[in-house]
Structure formats: structure tokens, C-alpha cells
Amino acid sequence: MTTFINFALAQNMLMPIGKTPSIDAATRKPDDRPSLGSNGFSSTSHYMLCRRRRATATSRHNEISIPYRKGLMKAVAIKDIRPTQLTHGLREIRRKTQFYKSLSGQDLKMAIAEKPVPLVLGPDEQPFAIDHHHVATALRRAGIDTMPAVLVADLSRLSYQDFWLLMDNNRWTYPYNSAGQRKSFADIPEHVWDLEDDVFRSLAASVRDAGGYEKTTVPLEEFRWADFFRTCLPNPETEDEFLAVQRKAIELAKSKAAAGLPGFLGKVPG
Structure with missing residues (x-):
């Protein structure tokens, strides 16, 4: 189970170490079909995905356990945030990282609070980011371990297969690589900072x-x-x-x- 931290209690944890849905059909590429089975997954990739997700879910560290409700801002450990895309832009991340490193004290806290990551809870209550992947990665590079988050939807009761199909239908995921080729959902990395540069x-x-x-x-x-x-x-x-x-x-x-x-x-x- 993923544990969320009350945002008010987490303010002091947001300092760097060592320092005081719907879009039009044009989004989809009609001539570029997913490299998946008829149900959206190949049996092998789905099996490996489930094993990896469940193994990760058992390794959560103990934090302040606070119920997480839709629309209420909390703080979540960046290492626990799962990405929903394959790529990000390193130039953009470097720029954001420099910005956060240039701030301190209340200015830094306010800057972080302005960009809560919107999350969808998936199977095993794992938090999946549907935006602000760049912000999360930049904060981690700046030495910050947690960030504010807002729950958009709780899909934790769905199977992995149904979860990704619903995420795709809602345009909450974009499984395309830096060449614009659609890939399997199982190809999406475990951490937001491990995405491919585009x-x-x-x-x-x-x-x-x-x-x-x-x-x-x-x-x-x-x-x-x-x-x-x-x-x-x-x-x-x-x-x-x-x-x-x-x-x-x-x-x-x-x-x-x-x-x-x-x-x-x-x-x-x-």
C-alpha cells in the first residue's frame, strides 16, 4: 500500500538536503497500432508487469499514514510516483532544476506548493502521475524527496489490464517513445526520472x-x-x-x- 503524507506536516521535508481529460482523436496515431495483444497486453509483458508492481508495493517504507481523499492536497514521496509516459525533455528538466536550486526557505516551499502532481491511484494503490513528470524529476535532482499531490481518480480496484485500458481511454497516458512509436504499457519505466529524453x-x-x-x-x-x-x-x-x-x-x-x-x-x- 502506498502511504501519503499530510502536506502540512511535510513542509519541513520539502527542503533540499544540505539547505535551510479529453482531447480530440488527433492525439492517437490511427496507423500506429499498439504492439499489444487483443486485450491490450501480451501475456508475458502483463505477467512481468504485475510481478514488478507487486514487488514494489511490498517495499514501501513507513511514513505518516493519512487517508488520501480526492481533491485534498497531500505530499507523496517522489520515489513512489509511477510515470504514465515514456519520454521527457532533459533541457526542460535542467531548467526547472536550476530554478528550484536557486530558491530557499519559504520561497522554495511556495514554488513547490504551486505545482502539485495530479495522481491516479492504480492497483495496489500505487500513485500514477498524469502530469508534472518534469517537475517531479527536477525536484528530485534538486535534492527534494517529496512533493504535493492531488488525487484525480481512484482506480485501485481495477486489474492492471483494465487500469491501463481506462487510462488510455481517458488520455491519461502516452506510451510513445522519442521516435513517436507506440510501445507496450509494460515499457513505461518504474520511476519518473528514468524516462527517455525527447x-x-x-x-x-x-x-x-x-x-x-x-x-x-x-x-x-x-x-x-x-x-x-x-x-x-x-x-x-x-x-x-x-x-x-x-x-x-x-x-x-x-x-x-x-x-x-x-x-x-x-x-x-x-
Whole structure:
């Protein structure tokens, strides 16, 4: 059983060590079917997934046990948070890590409290993040072990198979690798910091921050922009190449080619 910590009691635990759903069908790739069985899992991958999940569930350390209720903010150990995607953007994580390391005291506590991770409880009451994977990873890199969390749904009574099928149906998971290829749910790593680097995820975030498009409440927004840039732009391998591609991406984001994406700010000729 996963144990959550009362957020008020956990404030002092949020300091670094050593320092005082629904989107349109365009998200799915119709010509890229899951490499799974007819029920969403291969028998082998599902068996191994179940064994790994159950083994992890038995190794939880003792913490302050507080009932976890929907909508109530708590704190959860970052090491216990399970990811629901295969990739993240390392450039974005490094930027966020530097930001958290630059803060201390109440400023740090407030910055952490502003980004609670939305969770869905899965089988064995394991907490699965449906957003803020970058934030969780950055906090861990900054030496912070816990972060605030808010429960979105409790699916802990479902089997692993039904859990992932419902997560997929609600667009709460994105099992695509950095090449845009769909993979098995069993391929999703155990920890949020173990995800594969996707430079186009970082590109999508940097374009948004530069005003190329606006943030919306559409689930998986950055993934859709990342996949759009992936099909139109070369893969940058150096920092100079990234900056050059970023300038092109900002222009592309406001072109009519991006008109169907969430947060589009350009003008389409009528």
C-alpha cells in the first residue's frame, strides 16, 4: 500500500538536503497500432508487469499514514510516483532544476506548493502521475524527496489490464517513445526520472515559453506540439542547432500548418 503524507506536516521535508481529460482523436496515431495483444497486453509483458508492481508495493517504507481523499492536497514521496509516459525533455528538466536550486526557505516551499502532481491511484494503490513528470524529476535532482499531490481518480480496484485500458481511454497516458512509436504499457519505466529524453518535448516547452503558443487545459498538449515539430523540423544534436531549430519552430507554431493544435495563436487567412 502506498502511504501519503499530510502536506502540512511535510513542509519541513520539502527542503533540499544540505539547505535551510479529453482531447480530440488527433492525439492517437490511427496507423500506429499498439504492439499489444487483443486485450491490450501480451501475456508475458502483463505477467512481468504485475510481478514488478507487486514487488514494489511490498517495499514501501513507513511514513505518516493519512487517508488520501480526492481533491485534498497531500505530499507523496517522489520515489513512489509511477510515470504514465515514456519520454521527457532533459533541457526542460535542467531548467526547472536550476530554478528550484536557486530558491530557499519559504520561497522554495511556495514554488513547490504551486505545482502539485495530479495522481491516479492504480492497483495496489500505487500513485500514477498524469502530469508534472518534469517537475517531479527536477525536484528530485534538486535534492527534494517529496512533493504535493492531488488525487484525480481512484482506480485501485481495477486489474492492471483494465487500469491501463481506462487510462488510455481517458488520455491519461502516452506510451510513445522519442521516435513517436507506440510501445507496450509494460515499457513505461518504474520511476519518473528514468524516462527517455525527447528533444522535441523540450522544444515544445521552449516554444510555448517564447510565446509561440499558449498553455491550455487540453491533456497531452505538449506531446501534440512535440509530434508536430518532429514531423516538420530536423533533430537538433547540439545547443546551437537547438536554438536554430527553436527559431524556426516559433515561426512554424504560428503558421496555418499548426492551426489545429491546442493553444494556437497564429492567424489563418479566411
